[in-house]
Amino acid sequence: MAMEKQYDLEVNVFNWIEEKLSPKLCTSEEFIYNEMESQSDFSLPIIYQPFDSTKTFHWTDRGALFDFLYSTYGEGKKLLDFGPGDGWPSLIVAPYAKEVIGLDASLKRVDICTQNAERMGIKNARFINYEADTKMPFEDNTFDGIMAASSIEQTPNPKKTIEELYRILKPGGRLRIHYEALNAYKNGQENDLWIAELDDRSCKLILFDRNIEDEYVLQYGLTIEMSEEELTKILSLDNDVSFKQVTIPFLEEIESKIVNVQVCKTIHPSGKTFVSWLKEIGFKEILPSYSGRFAAFKLFEQFTDEERPKDLDSIDELIKRATKVAIELKAPIDMDPMITAIK
Numbered sequence: 001m002a003m004e005k006q007y008d009l010e011v012n013v014f015n016w017i018e019e020k021l022s023p024k025l026c027t028s029e030e031f032i033y034n035e036m037e038s039q040s041d042f043s044l045p046i047i048y049q050p051f052d053s054t055k056t057f058h059w060t061d062r063g064a065l066f067d068f069l070y071s072t073y074g075e076g077k078k079l080l081d082f083g084p085g086d087g088w089p090s091l092i093v094a095p096y097a098k099e100v101i102g103l104d105a106s107l108k109r110v111d112i113c114t115q116n117a118e119r120m121g122i123k124n125a126r127f128i129n130y131e132a133d134t135k136m137p138f139e140d141n142t143f144d145g146i147m148a149a150s151s152i153e154q155t156p157n158p159k160k161t162i163e164e165l166y167r168i169l170k171p172g173g174r175l176r177i178h179y180e181a182l183n184a185y186k187n188g189q190e191n192d193l194w195i196a197e198l199d200d201r202s203c204k205l206i207l208f209d210r211n212i213e214d215e216y217v218l219q220y221g222l223t224i225e226m227s228e229e230e231l232t233k234i235l236s237l238d239n240d241v242s243f244k245q246v247t248i249p250f251l252e253e254i255e256s257k258i259v260n261v262q263v264c265k266t267i268h269p270s271g272k273t274f275v276s277w278l279k280e281i282g283f284k285e286i287l288p289s290y291s292g293r294f295a296a297f298k299l300f301e302q303f304t305d306e307e308r309p310k311d312l313d314s315i316d317e318l319i320k321r322a323t324k325v326a327i328e329l330k331a332p333i334d335m336d337p338m339i340t341a342i343k
């Protein structure tokens with residue numbers, strides 16, 4: 001009788017991957033951003049889709065635009081979009097600014113942002129690549145404002161990144177930060193998975209090991225020669241994949257199809273950690289505040305489907321006013337709110 005393999009309960013999938021597959025340590029752009037055609041799955045309003053007044057996400061996206069614009073005092077000014085992904089928020093902010101430069105450590109993202117700007121006919125936004133963890137390619141005191149949307153925590157050394165952003169911001173200039181803190185993953189999402197489609201025949205299984213107390217995440221990436229659909233089928237009959245289904249026997253079953261294994265460590269400061277770093281670095285004023293996204297969400301909810309305005313100009317007027325109020329309202333730091341920091 002074939003002996004079924006027994007595993008020590010202490011050997012979890014992460015230990016197994018470390019031991020059997022010896023993952024290669026890499027930066028976040030090597031891990032994922034250099035590989036994705038679209039960082040947003042082509043979902044961004046204006047950049048990839050016409051504005052649709054019936055969708056909450058399209059309203060909150062306008063809220064985020066006016067949040068970045070007004071928090072940085074960016075109208076008619078020179079702005080940096082740090083880590084622009086597909087060109088967000090640079091490409092939606094550009095019509096209101098003098099000039100927007102997007103800086104990204106991923107060459108693929110810079111190419112995609114440049115293509116998106118060309119396709120949209122945006123002439124005052126350009127995108128620059130640099131090597132992660134090196135001096136940013138700008139003189140001291142270059143920018144009037146800096147927008148950082150879910151990007152500082154993707155860099156190898158977030159505190160050093162903020163020091164660099166401080167250096168290139170003009171005195172009196174304003175940095176607005178949106179970030180992914182880990183408190184939102186408490187109670188059940190410490191371990192998690194995501195399957196990213198790479199092309200028709202390959203996908204990447206990403207397993208998250210979130211250490212919420214210590215504010216960091218280890219992401220293991222298994223590049224697999226199987227379509228996303230095939231892998232999903234093996235994991236779950238009803239397409240409902242969850243971390244529980246990723247067992248050692250499952251990994252053994254697909255092992256021969258695994259062609260690359262990486263691990264990436266990202267540091268995810270909480271709001272409190274960000275505030276203490278910003279103070280240490282020398283920012284004069286720091287305001288954790290409510291966001292334009294939140295204001296736009298509340299506005300959307302106020303209307304019935306019949307009453308809700310449809311044209312973008314009227315919607316923008318409402319959202320602009322609500323956003324101006326929201327971004328000046330101090331928010332509890334335990335909520336990990338967006339933060340404005342003034343040099």
Ligand SMILES: C[S@@+](CC[C@H](N)C(=O)[O-])C[C@H]1O[C@@H](n2cnc3c(N)ncnc32)[C@H](O)[C@@H]1O
Nearest residue numbers: 033083084085104105106132149150151154155
């Ligand atoms: C989660 S995405 C956010 C993209 C976009 N801002 C958005 O919110 O849709 C993170 C972005 O940060 C970029 N990034 C990662 N490491 C970086 C670094 N060291 N310097 C600059 N950008 C970096 C990634 O390439 C990616 O474009």
